[in-house]
Amino acid sequence: MNDLDMDFLLGAEDDDGPPRRRSQGTRTQQRRSRRRRKRQRRKGFVATLFAVVIIVGVLGAGGYFGFTWIRGLVVPKDFTGQGTGQVVIEIKEGATATDVAQQLEDQGVVASARAFVNAIGAAGKGSSLQPGEYTLHKAMSAAAAVALLDPKNRVLNRLTIREGLRLSKIFEELSTATGKPVDDFKQAAKADLGLPSYARKRLEGFAFPATYEINSKMSAEQILTKMVERFSQTAERIKLEEQAHQLGYTPREVMIIASIVQAESGNEQDMPKVARVIYNRLSLNPPMKLQMDSTVMYGLGKYGIAATHAETESNSPYNTYKRLGLPPGPIANPGDHAIGAALHPADGNWLYFVTTDPKRGITKFTDKETEFWKLRDEFNRNNG
Template sequence: MSDDLHDFFESDEAWEGNAGVSPLPPSPPRSRREMRRQRALKKRKRLILVVILVVSLVVVAVGGVFATRAIKSWRHANMAQESVAEDYSGPGDSAVAFTIKQGQGVMEVANALQNAEIVKSSETFATYVSSNNLTLYPGTYALKTHMKASQVAQVLSDQGNAKGFAEVRQGERVSEVIDRICTDNDIDKSKFEAIINNKDEAAKILPAEANGNFEGWLEPGTYTVGDVNTAPERLLKEMVQARIKKLDELKVPEGEDREKTLIIASIVEAEVNSSEYYSKVSRVIYNRLSKNMTLGMDSTVAYGAGVNGMQLTNDQLQDASNPYNTRINKGLPPTPISNPGDDAITAALHPADGNWLYFVTTNLSTGETKFAETDEEFQKLVQEYRSNNPDAN
């Protein structure tokens, strides 16, 4: 290749001359061999020119990429410096109450914070929230004007700091929901009890099939408390209406079947700690009902006794006067025993196929649950439970 390049540049010497003076025409080739050599030389020159052009374009492109990256890095660094500059030093001045409403996005919150002069820049606040993967919870928070954006974000992302919101957790009893709402928002519990314990007042909020009982009819979710003086009635209405809407969406039959579905779903959710077993537990309940067997569910006994399952005593398990004692009394309990979530309701509507009559959570650490069709199989599962959980015996 070096000889070819030498020929290439030697052939160019014939084109050089004094400026403005046309060169003499090249001499005609002396043979066919010479003609072939000149044609090959021209091809090589064109190839070399193409290679040089391609290499040049690659160099330019690569340079452009690095230049773009450098510009982006500079911009990010510059934005970071600007963000630092667009922030208060903290810790703040005058005390203010700030409320995040249900459904508000990060930028809505950020703009409201800036308008209230709590943070200096909405962009700085939003950037900190996004870069740290924080979740902002609804509620009312105690803040100050002129706070550092990071400090504000930490307060608003800790649900324990929030006031002014009410939460219903799936699988929770109504009494637990009310206790937490009243504690978190300084509401007199008797205002809720005046509605919950009064059948006439309850009937104004609940559908007829609930028979005046709120258990099972509060839809899990987060609600804004607002005015604490009107909160009890307003919140209960909102929670019940949300529940009815959800049951309609899940296509739960209306009337008595709707209450029955909630009762079964609440037992399903209370008996096992993983949704993977929900549909099988639901099938066990239906199978035992069809055979006129007692359900034998400790979760219902505990609900009627006003304790949790770990607090049950032998006397409570044998108390036939407890209408929720499904170890002794046949059929379903009078009401749901909690406010079940979507998965449990779906399982109550669509139980798995099977002939199981028993189930045992054989490993309390992992929650592993096994199912049996016969009493003999059930006794083997009980022995496995005792072997896996010696401290629980």
């Protein structure tokens, strides 16, 4: 067999059998190949490590912001400390804690409404918020704001209206206390103040004397309405209409009598007796004129405890020296005691009384005209 045939056979054997290992090259080439593979592995590791760092960083940042967001939902924003500056907050009638919270946030007092709601709930004062004005601070903690919204911290002007003042005098005192013109109160008295029907749309006699809390934002009409509301509460409490009818008089007549009792009495103890004198004169047949100096002076727009003869000759409808029966309306604004005396007069036959010593508040009563003139002489001696 020649060489060609041998080559052919060997080739055929290689094709039919498994492939032979290829040459691995020189040792130098092998070392270079190993170094190249190491560099590639290092680059892959660094890239993988860098990717891991980036992923961890993103997840960490997301976790932080996510935690902050969740924490903001659970723990609302809140300032610390007592704050600075002054902010006057008005809590309106019927306002809820949520209403107040939003107002505080809007005016920069607290950082968030939720912080205030949480704070007032924690303090157990959710139902203790009272209408009025309060002085708070900017950027104060919710807990500090709750503490300042205590009723004792309200910005108020307390005004006491004394028993027996005429409406004109009440307007003057309200004007002084509020800085509003007297004309504002005169005009407001014509508005719908919630007067009872028997007042006949006239405020005199129904502006109840008491201590009122007044703030600078209240209108003249709102202030007078509060006084009428106080009267209505008293009238309901003492059952004014029911008891007046039991006496045989209207509620209006009782209030007119109470106003005269208030003006004529030297002290609280004399009021039921003065009321009895008025009822006795009205019930005589024929009735006796009341002849009350206080009604004469009211009709003339004057003040004094004794009318002159000329004053008792006036044509005023309030001149009870010339006219029978009660004057057309109350002559002052009576308090609890005078109204109570008009509803519960003392027992007695008195037809006359004279305050013989005004300085000491001494008033004497009698059922005899001759004794009355003696008491008048005693008054003149004490005031001569």
